[in-house]
Amino acid sequence: MRTAVVRVVVDRAGTLSAGEYEEGLRRLRERGTDVVASPAERLPDRNREIELIVAGLDLADLPKHVTLCAESFRTPAEAGVVTYISRGTDDDAHGVLAAFKVAGRVVREVRGDEEVVTVTLSAADLRRVPESRLHTALEAALNCEVRIGGDRSPG
The missing domain is CATH 3.30.70.270 (Reverse transcriptase/Diguanylate cyclase domain)
Structure with a gap:
């Protein structure tokens, strides 16, 4: 929350x-x-x-x-x-997504000395939302590297 x-x-x-x-x-x-x-x-x-x-x-x-x-x-x-x-939590990421009126999957990984959060959106949401604005908001909320991708599964 x-x-x-x-x-x-x-x-x-x-x-x-x-x-x-x-x-x-x-x-x-x-x-x-x-x-x-x-x-x-x-x-x-x-x-x-x-x-x-x-x-x-x-x-x-x-x-x-x-x-x-x-x-x-x-x-x-x-x-x-x-x-x-912002506390850099997954809740913060989901809150940013909600502000953009999208939902997505948030996966956090540590790669070497770096924390990376990958956010996966539906293909429709990815086309609808300005990715650069979403990326900036997520990085500010999480204070780590963020990667955004689209869900390519059908439906």
Whole structure:
């Protein structure tokens, strides 16, 4: 399961005092939310952004996380960029494949001193997906050499 970092702007207008900002963080944490945030005094007066660490994020649930922030800070909140923490696991590879809306077989091997991950896609998916973009995303997620091939089996 991939872990997402959901950035949320919690104080676009700069209306929160440092104490109100810290109180919003406390309320989020009390609700069981994993939050990464700088102390108020280290942030600009406006556009304060926090990061929620969400395991197995379904992007359809993103509004729920933004609403939770708005309720906790008692100010409008806006979704920012969503990125993913990469641990170089097969789950990370499958998460990248899912983002490209394809499924594939992932095989990890050690060849000499080098780790190589081979990803096999169906021939139809391989024709549909820009291979260079997929290759770059997989290498970034896995931090190793990646080889992509097509499944030549019928069906």
